[in-house]
Amino acid sequence: MRTMLRALGETSITAGLILMLFCAYLLWGTGVYTEREQVRLQRELAVTRESKPGTKKPEKIVPGSALALLRIPKLGPHYEYAVVEGVDIEDLKKGPGHYPGSAMPGEVGNFAVAGHRTTYAAPFNEIDKLERDDEIIVEAREARYTYRVTSHDVVEPSELDEFAPVPGKPDIRPIRAFITLSTCHPEYSAAQRFIVHGVLKETEPREE
Numbered sequence: 377m378r379t380m381l382r383a384l385g386e387t388s389i390t391a392g393l394i395l396m397l398f399c400a401y402l403l404w405g406t407g408v409y410t411e412r413e414q415v416r417l418q419r420e421l422a423v424t425r426e427s428k429p430g431t432k433k434p435e436k437i438v439p440g441s442a443l444a445l446l447r448i449p450k451l452g453p454h455y456e457y458a459v460v461e462g463v464d465i466e467d468l469k470k471g472p473g474h475y476p477g478s479a480m481p482g483e484v485g486n487f488a489v490a491g492h493r494t495t496y497a498a499p500f501n502e503i504d505k506l507e508r509d510d511e512i513i514v515e516a517r518e519a520r521y522t523y524r525v526t527s528h529d530v531v532e533p534s535e536l537d538e539f540a541p542v543p544g545k546p547d548i549r550p551i552r553a554f555i556t557l558s559t560c561h562p563e564y565s566a567a568q569r570f571i572v573h574g575v576l577k578e579t580e581p582r583e584e
Contacts, residue, residue: 406469410497413470417442417458424517437461443474444481445515446489446499450506457499459514463490472499472557475539479553481516482579485541486554493559493570500559503572504528512555512574519581523555523574530561531569543573552576 420442437443439462447456463473472491479485491500506512512523531538540546543556553576561570 406495407497409469410471410499414458414497417460417470418445418456421445421458421515421517439464439476440467440470443516446472447513447515448503448506448511449513450510451502457491457497459489468492469496471497478539478556479541479550481514482519482521482553482576484553485550486539486543486556487514488539488556488558490558493561494563500557500570501563503557503559504561504570506572511577512557512572514555517582519579521553521576522578522580523553524577525572525574528570528572531571533566533569535569538569538571538573 421444424442441461442458443461444459445456446459449455457471459472459474460467460470461474461476463475467473468490472489474480475488475490478488481487491503492498493501506525506528508525508527510525512525514521514523529538537544537546538558539556541550541554542548543554555574555576557572557574559570560566561568
C-alpha cells in the first residue's frame with residue numbers, strides 16, 4: 377500500500393508539473409511566436425508604405441497578410457499591433473485579425489477586428505479598460521484613421537449583429553465609418569464576447 381501511494385504521489389507531481397509547463401506555454405510561450413510574426417508584419421507594412429506612397433487600398437488582400445497598424449493610446453505608448461487579414465486560428469496567432477467582408481479602415485461601414493485575450497501575446501487583453509471617447513488609431517497604407525470609442529458590451533458568441541455594417545442594427549444602411557473590437561470573455565473562457573464599438577473621428581491622408 378505504501379509503495380502504491382508513493383507511486384501515485386510521484387505520478388500526481390509529474391502530471392502537475394506537465395500541466396504547469398503547458399499553462400506557461402499557453403500564456404507566455406505562444407507570445408514568442410506572435411512577437412516574431414509581428415516584427416515581420418510591421419516590416420511588411422513599412423515597406424509597402426515606402427514603395428507605394430499615396431496608394432489606395434490594394435485590389436486584393438491576401439489572408440494572413442498585414443492590413444494596417446493598430447494603436448490604442450489608452451493601453452500605453454508602446455501598444456501597436458499589425459492587423460492581419462482573416463480571423464481563422466492561424467491568422468489570430470499572428471495578431472489581431474480583420475473580419476473578411478467587413479469594411480476596410482476608414483470606409484463607411486464596420487471595420488471589425490478580433491483578437492486573443494489571454495494567449496498569443498494577448499493583444500486584446502485590456503480592451504475592457506477602454507471608455508467612451510478613448511481613441512483607437514488605425515494606420516493604413518493610405519491614411520491614419522482615428523476612431524472614438526462609443527460603447528462596449530458583453531454578448532453571446534451567436535450574436536452577430538454586433539458586426540453588421542451598422543453595429544447592432546443589421547437592417548440599416550451605414551452612412552458612417554465604425555470600428556468593432558472583439559475578444560473572448562471572461563478571461564480564460566470563450567463563453568461570451570467582449571465588444572468595443574467606435575466611430576470614425578478623424579482622417580489624416582498620407583502625403584506622397
